[in-house]
Amino acid sequence: MFPGWMQIAIVIILIMLLFGRGKISDLMGxxxxxxxxxxxxxxxxxxxxxTEAPKPVEDKRTIEGETVKTEEKEKDKA
Known part of the structure:
Protein backbone atom coordinates (compact mmCIF):
# COMPACT_ATOMS: atom_id res chain seq x y z
CA MET A 1 0.00 0.00 0.00
CA PHE A 2 1.37 3.42 -0.97
CA PRO A 3 1.49 6.01 1.83
CA GLY A 4 -0.81 8.99 1.40
CA TRP A 5 0.28 12.63 1.21
CA MET A 6 -0.69 13.17 4.86
CA GLN A 7 1.60 10.38 6.05
CA ILE A 8 4.47 11.71 3.93
CA ALA A 9 3.95 15.20 5.40
CA ILE A 10 4.05 13.81 8.94
CA VAL A 11 7.31 11.96 8.25
CA ILE A 12 8.88 15.12 6.77
CA ILE A 13 7.82 17.17 9.80
CA LEU A 14 9.25 14.57 12.19
CA ILE A 15 12.57 14.54 10.30
CA MET A 16 12.71 18.35 10.39
CA LEU A 17 12.07 18.35 14.15
CA LEU A 18 14.65 15.65 14.87
CA PHE A 19 17.53 16.92 12.73
CA GLY A 20 16.78 20.59 12.22
CA ARG A 21 16.83 22.55 9.00
CA GLY A 22 20.56 23.36 9.22
CA LYS A 23 21.77 19.77 9.36
CA ILE A 24 19.44 18.70 6.58
CA SER A 25 20.59 21.53 4.28
CA ASP A 26 24.25 20.69 5.05
CA LEU A 27 23.57 17.06 4.22
CA MET A 28 21.87 17.98 0.93
CA GLY A 29 24.83 20.23 0.04
CA THR A 51 49.35 8.17 -26.22
CA GLU A 52 52.07 7.91 -28.77
CA ALA A 53 52.11 4.87 -30.98
CA PRO A 54 54.75 2.38 -29.92
CA LYS A 55 57.93 2.62 -31.91
CA PRO A 56 58.89 -0.47 -33.88
CA VAL A 57 61.68 -2.42 -32.29
CA GLU A 58 64.31 -3.92 -34.51
CA ASP A 59 65.34 -7.42 -33.62
CA LYS A 60 69.12 -7.53 -33.27
CA ARG A 61 69.50 -11.25 -32.62
CA THR A 62 72.32 -12.82 -34.53
CA ILE A 63 73.52 -16.28 -35.35
CA GLU A 64 77.19 -16.42 -36.33
CA GLY A 65 77.26 -12.68 -37.12
CA GLU A 66 74.14 -12.68 -39.35
CA THR A 67 70.96 -10.86 -38.29
CA VAL A 68 68.04 -13.22 -37.87
CA LYS A 69 64.43 -12.06 -37.77
CA THR A 70 62.12 -13.82 -35.36
CA GLU A 71 58.36 -13.95 -35.68
CA GLU A 72 55.99 -13.65 -32.73
CA LYS A 73 53.30 -16.25 -32.60
CA GLU A 74 49.76 -14.86 -32.72
CA LYS A 75 48.62 -17.59 -30.33
CA ASP A 76 50.94 -16.30 -27.59
CA LYS A 77 49.38 -12.81 -27.75
CA ALA A 78 45.85 -14.12 -27.12
Whole structure:
Protein backbone atom coordinates (compact mmCIF):
# COMPACT_ATOMS: atom_id res chain seq x y z
CA MET A 1 0.00 0.00 0.00
CA PHE A 2 1.37 3.42 -0.97
CA PRO A 3 1.49 6.01 1.83
CA GLY A 4 -0.81 8.99 1.40
CA TRP A 5 0.28 12.63 1.21
CA MET A 6 -0.69 13.17 4.86
CA GLN A 7 1.60 10.38 6.05
CA ILE A 8 4.47 11.71 3.93
CA ALA A 9 3.95 15.20 5.40
CA ILE A 10 4.05 13.81 8.94
CA VAL A 11 7.31 11.96 8.25
CA ILE A 12 8.88 15.12 6.77
CA ILE A 13 7.82 17.17 9.80
CA LEU A 14 9.25 14.57 12.19
CA ILE A 15 12.57 14.54 10.30
CA MET A 16 12.71 18.35 10.39
CA LEU A 17 12.07 18.35 14.15
CA LEU A 18 14.65 15.65 14.87
CA PHE A 19 17.53 16.92 12.73
CA GLY A 20 16.78 20.59 12.22
CA ARG A 21 16.83 22.55 9.00
CA GLY A 22 20.56 23.36 9.22
CA LYS A 23 21.77 19.77 9.36
CA ILE A 24 19.44 18.70 6.58
CA SER A 25 20.59 21.53 4.28
CA ASP A 26 24.25 20.69 5.05
CA LEU A 27 23.57 17.06 4.22
CA MET A 28 21.87 17.98 0.93
CA GLY A 29 24.83 20.23 0.04
CA UNK A 30 27.24 17.35 0.65
CA UNK A 31 25.11 15.04 -1.48
CA UNK A 32 25.11 17.61 -4.31
CA UNK A 33 28.91 17.95 -4.12
CA UNK A 34 29.26 14.18 -4.24
CA UNK A 35 27.05 13.90 -7.32
CA UNK A 36 28.97 16.72 -9.03
CA UNK A 37 32.34 15.10 -8.37
CA UNK A 38 30.99 11.73 -9.52
CA UNK A 39 29.83 13.21 -12.84
CA UNK A 40 33.18 14.98 -13.25
CA UNK A 41 34.96 11.68 -12.69
CA UNK A 42 32.80 9.98 -15.29
CA UNK A 43 33.58 12.69 -17.84
CA UNK A 44 37.32 12.46 -17.15
CA UNK A 45 37.23 8.68 -17.42
CA UNK A 46 35.32 8.80 -20.71
CA UNK A 47 37.94 10.93 -22.49
CA UNK A 48 40.22 8.77 -24.63
CA UNK A 49 43.82 8.76 -23.54
CA UNK A 50 46.17 10.19 -26.10
CA THR A 51 49.35 8.17 -26.22
CA GLU A 52 52.07 7.91 -28.77
CA ALA A 53 52.11 4.87 -30.98
CA PRO A 54 54.75 2.38 -29.92
CA LYS A 55 57.93 2.62 -31.91
CA PRO A 56 58.89 -0.47 -33.88
CA VAL A 57 61.68 -2.42 -32.29
CA GLU A 58 64.31 -3.92 -34.51
CA ASP A 59 65.34 -7.42 -33.62
CA LYS A 60 69.12 -7.53 -33.27
CA ARG A 61 69.50 -11.25 -32.62
CA THR A 62 72.32 -12.82 -34.53
CA ILE A 63 73.52 -16.28 -35.35
CA GLU A 64 77.19 -16.42 -36.33
CA GLY A 65 77.26 -12.68 -37.12
CA GLU A 66 74.14 -12.68 -39.35
CA THR A 67 70.96 -10.86 -38.29
CA VAL A 68 68.04 -13.22 -37.87
CA LYS A 69 64.43 -12.06 -37.77
CA THR A 70 62.12 -13.82 -35.36
CA GLU A 71 58.36 -13.95 -35.68
CA GLU A 72 55.99 -13.65 -32.73
CA LYS A 73 53.30 -16.25 -32.60
CA GLU A 74 49.76 -14.86 -32.72
CA LYS A 75 48.62 -17.59 -30.33
CA ASP A 76 50.94 -16.30 -27.59
CA LYS A 77 49.38 -12.81 -27.75
CA ALA A 78 45.85 -14.12 -27.12
Missing amino acids: DVAKGITSFRKGLKEGAEPEV
